[in-house]
Amino acid sequence: MAESRVVLHFPKDLLDQPVTSTAIRRYDLGFNILRADITQDQEGLMVLGLVGEPANIEGAIEWMREQGVRVQPLEQDVVRDDERCTDCGACIVVCPTGALAMDAATREVSFDAEQCVACGICVPVCPPRAMSISF
Amino acid sequence: MIPLPKSYDEINEKIRKGEVVVVTAEEMVDVVAELGPAGAAEKIDVVTTGTFGPMCSSGAFLNIGHSTPRMKITKAWLNDVPAYAGLAAVDLYIGATEVAEGDPLNRSHPGRFSYGGGHVIEDLVAGKDVRLRAEAYGTDCYPRRELDTWISIADLNEAYMLNPRNGYQNYNVAVNVYADRDIYTYMGVVKRDLGSANYCSAGQLSPLLNDPYYRTIGIGTRIFLGGAQGYVYWQGTQHDPTGGRNERGVPTGGSGTLATVGDLKQMNPRYVVGVSMLGYGVSLAVGLGTAIPVLDEEIAFQTGVSDADITAPIIDYSRNYGLNEGEPLGDVSYAALKTGSIEIEGRQVPTTPLSSYVRAKEIAEKLKEQVVAGEFLLTEPVAPLPSADSGQGFKPLKYRPVGEEGCE
Numbered sequence: 225m226a227e228s229r230v231v232l233h234f235p236k237d238l239l240d241q242p243v244t245s246t247a248i249r250r251y252d253l254g255f256n257i258l259r260a261d262i263t264q265d266q267e268g269l270m271v272l273g274l275v276g277e278p279a280n281i282e283g284a285i286e287w288m289r290e291q292g293v294r295v296q297p298l299e300q301d302v303v304r305d306d307e308r309c310t311d312c313g314a315c316i317v318v319c320p321t322g323a324l325a326m327d328a329a330t331r332e333v334s335f336d337a338e339q340c341v342a343c344g345i346c347v348p349v350c351p352p353r354a355m356s357i358s359f
Numbered sequence: 360m361i362p363l364p365k366s367y368d369e370i371n372e373k374i375r376k377g378e379v380v381v382v383t384a385e386e387m388v389d390v391v392a393e394l395g396p397a398g399a400a401e402k403i404d405v406v407t408t409g410t411f412g413p414m415c416s417s418g419a420f421l422n423i424g425h426s427t428p429r430m431k432i433t434k435a436w437l438n439d440v441p442a443y444a445g446l447a448a449v450d451l452y453i454g455a456t457e458v459a460e461g462d463p464l465n466r467s468h469p470g471r472f473s474y475g476g477g478h479v480i481e482d483l484v485a486g487k488d489v490r491l492r493a494e495a496y497g498t499d500c501y502p503r504r505e506l507d508t509w510i511s512i513a514d515l516n517e518a519y520m521l522n523p524r525n526g527y528q529n530y531n532v533a534v535n536v537y538a539d540r541d542i543y544t545y546m547g548v549v550k551r552d553l554g555s556a557n558y559c560s561a562g563q564l565s566p567l568l569n570d571p572y573y574r575t576i577g578i579g580t581r582i583f584l585g586g587a588q589g590y591v592y593w594q595g596t597q598h599d600p601t602g603g604r605n606e607r608g609v610p611t612g613g614s615g616t617l618a619t620v621g622d623l624k625q626m627n628p629r630y631v632v633g634v635s636m637l638g639y640g641v642s643l644a645v646g647l648g649t650a651i652p653v654l655d656e657e658i659a660f661q662t663g664v665s666d667a668d669i670t671a672p673i674i675d676y677s678r679n680y681g682l683n684e685g686e687p688l689g690d691v692s693y694a695a696l697k698t699g700s701i702e703i704e705g706r707q708v709p710t711t712p713l714s715s716y717v718r719a720k721e722i723a724e725k726l727k728e729q730v731v732a733g734e735f736l737l738t739e740p741v742a743p744l745p746s747a748d749s750g751q752g753f754k755p756l757k758y759r760p761v762g763e764e765g766c767e
Contacts, residue, residue, distance in 0.1 A: 310411065310632060310644060310715045314547045317555040317711035328699065331716035348471050349548055351413065351634035351644065351713075 226278045229258065229298035230285065231342065234268035243291050244270065251284040252276060258341045271298065271342050301342040301357055304335045308354035315346040315355065363400055364655040367739045370404050374733055381405040381650075381730045383723040384564045384662055391663025400659035405730050405737065408569050409583070409648040409722030410561040412714030413634050415545065416524035416596060417455040417643045419480050419623050422516040423491065425449055430503035434494040436460060437479045444493070448501055452521075453479050455643035469543040469638025477643030478633030480520070483512045484585070485628040518623040520585060520631075524595035526647050528567035528614040531674040532691060532710075533557040534703065538677035543638020547713050549676055556673065556701055556710045561719035562666045562693035566649040567615045569662045571608045572747060573600070575651050577740025582619060583648035583726045586630040588735065589621025594744045599753035608661070608747075609669055611690060615744065619647065630722065644715075648722040650730050652737050666693035673703060683755065 232244070248255050254275035260268075274281045285295050311333045315324045323339035324346060326332070346355045361369045373379040380403050382390060387406045391399045421442075431448040435441070439459045443452040457476035464470050482489055493506040512518050533546035534556050542549045546557040562568065570576055580591040595616025603611040623631075630646030653659050672687035679685035688703055695701050696710045729735035745751040 311717035312412070312644075312715040313712040314557075315711075317550060317557070317709050318548050326699065326712075328697070331697075331720075348469075348635075348637045351547075351636060351642075352632050353473070353635060 225275060226281060227273050227275045228278075228281045228285075229271070229273050229341065231296040231298055231301055232270045232272060232288065233294040233296070234270070235292055235294075238292055239268050241291075243288060243293055244272070247284040247288050250287065251280040253280055253284055259343055271301075273341075298340070298342055302337070302340050302344070302346070303356055303358060305354045305356070308352050309333060309350075310352055310354075312351060315350050318345050318349050320345065360401060363397075365404070365652070366654070367652055367737055370652050371736050373404055374730060374736055377731075377733065379404045379730060381407060381727045383720065383727055384408045384569050384664075385720060385723065387659075387662045388563060388665040391659060396656045396660035396663065399663065400653050400656045403653050403659065405727075406569060406651045406653060406662040407648060407723045407726040407730065408561075408564055408566040408651065409646070409719040409726065410526060410565045410714060411630065411646045411718035411722060412559050412561075412644055413545070413636070413642040414522060414525045414645040414647075415456050415642045417480075417520065417522040417645055418476065419453050419483070419518060419520050421451045421453065421483075421518050423449045423451065423510055424514070424516055426503060426506060426508075428503045429501045430493065430495050430506055431498055431501035432493045432495055432506070436492045437489050438474065438482070439490075439492075440474070440476050440479050442476075455480065456640055458641055465638060471637065472635045472639070472641045475633070475635075475641030477641050480623070480643055481628055481631050481633040483518060484623060484626045484631045486512060512624055515624075520589070520619070520621050520623050520626070522595075522619045522645065524597060524616045525619045525645060526566050526595070526617040527560075528565070528571070528616065529610045529669065529671055530558070530560050530613060531680075532671045532696065533676040533680070534673055534688065534708065535677040536675040536688070542677050543636070544676050545636055545639050545642070546676060547711065548637060553703055553706055553708050556691075556696070556703065556708045557713060558671060558693070558696050558710060559713035560669075560671065560693065561714055561716055562669055562697070563664055564716070564719045564723055566647060567617070568609060568664060568669055570649070570651055570658070571604070571610060571661060573615060573744040574658065575654070575740070576617070576649060577743045579738055579741035580649070581735070581738045582617075582621075583646065583722055583729075583735075584619050584621035584626070585623075585646055586627030587621045587623075587625035589619055591617050591740075591744075592620045593618035597753050598745060598751065600744075600746050600749060601752050604747065605668070605670065607664065607668055609664060611670055612672055613753075617647075617744075630718070646718060646722050648726045650726055650735060650737055666697060669693050671696070
């Protein structure tokens with residue numbers, strides 16, 4: 225079993241079709257919705273954790289791509305502008321996964337993209353606005 | 360070795376000769392612990408401090424030069440942020456917390472406050488072009504009524520930071536006891552149900568915590584301000600030196616503040632950063648540092664202060680702060696705050712800072728290098744700031760409702 229976190233972009237014409245649930249059933253996967261932002265008449269976006277056999281996850285991603293869904297691995301999504309970050313620490317307490325943390329000795333704020341679920345809470349909280357989501 | 364007490368002149372002479380011994384306030388903790396105050400005073404000549412955090416009472420005066428035809432500006436906007444123009448013809452003041460016109464503010468709560476005065480100041484320091492729009496009613500000597508132009512700092516006659524209040528000696532720790540949601544404050548997002556404790560001080564590195572009675576800092580003192588050499592021009596607004604102090608003399612609440620001035624043209628955008636506080640507004644993070652002359656054993660002792668010696672009051676910001684009521688939930692040391700979690704009413708509460716210790720330390724290190732290199736000489740205050748014996752306090756507003764005059 226493996227978990228793979230992906231960002232799915234649905235074009236408008238796919239919004240009324242059960243692409244995700246079909247993929248989940250077809251490839252025998254578990255799933256965890258980390259974020260969903262789907263409004264009528266616009267492109268939809270979903271951050272999903274897919275759980276299952278690696279080959280099946282690959283298959284589901286490939287199948288969704290064939291349906292017209294744009295699939296991105298999650299790590300690319302939340303980025304920090306290291307030049308902009310002042311290491312203040314305002315983000316630490318709002319980060320739900322501990323991806324943003326302060327080193328007790330150096331007082332530097334670290335950002336671990338592996339732990340980040342792209343919830344985006346840190347983006348408007350960061351005072352110098354060093355965090356951004358690029359979907 | 361200079362016999363104690365040392366004088367400013369003697370220390371400056373050592374700086375000029377390249378013989379001065381300088382440590383940061385963080386390093387001084389260990390020096391004093393090892394040698395004692397007397398030994399530390401003999402060995403160390405200067406202790407440098409630093410702090411970097413949002414300082415709302417900041418701003419800048421700009422003189423934009425006269426246009427042709429001339430104009431007496433009555434209203435002005437810099438990148439759509441209103442600037443104060445109630446001064447001579449082409450003098451403006453841009454305040455750090457002024458929000459860009461048209462910003463939705465908190466209409467969709469929490470507002471994002473993406474751009475304001477603090478950002479304008481940062482953009483100017485970074486050398487970026489800023490759009491100036493201005494209006495006037497026109498006079499015989501100043502006929503022009505409208506102006507729309509790009510300006511940049513190099514073209515301005517004067518551009519200087521003038522901050523009515525910087526460098527709060529100590530500060531509150533904000534918690535959220537009563538709201539059923541996270542609250543959005545100038546102390547950041549304070550999580551519901553005692554979900555966070557937000558603090559904002561460099562603690563043992565902070566300028567005024569290393570000189571709690573303002574013996575070496577006063578009017579005219581040269582400082583590090585935004586990357587340039589600036590000066591203290593007055594006590595800051597809300598200067599409150601007569602509040603509670605611990606047995607070392609370190610204030611247990613906000614206490615002293617500084618009013619500071621410095622040349623914006625010499626500053627570095629690394630230490631002048633526009634910030635947006637979600638649901639609150641815009642501000643400016645300012646880097647500030649001092650070089651404290653170790654004149655005697657007492658100053659050595661005070662600069663040896665550590666995070667364990669400094670406490671801050673824990674204040675509820677969901678109700679008590681706003682309504683000026685209730686009591687602090689207790690006091691907590693910066694050493695405890697820096698562990699990442701503190702205990703309040705028997706519960707473990709995660710802590711989150713607003714002030715960058717990393718950059719505070721960088722400022723103290725930079726100032727140390729400048730003193731060692733002979734680029735930063737020490738100044739004896741021209742006049743002292745009001746201290747603990749001054750009787751100066753911090754008054755609330757005396758509310759006198761209009762229409763009820765004489766109804767005591």
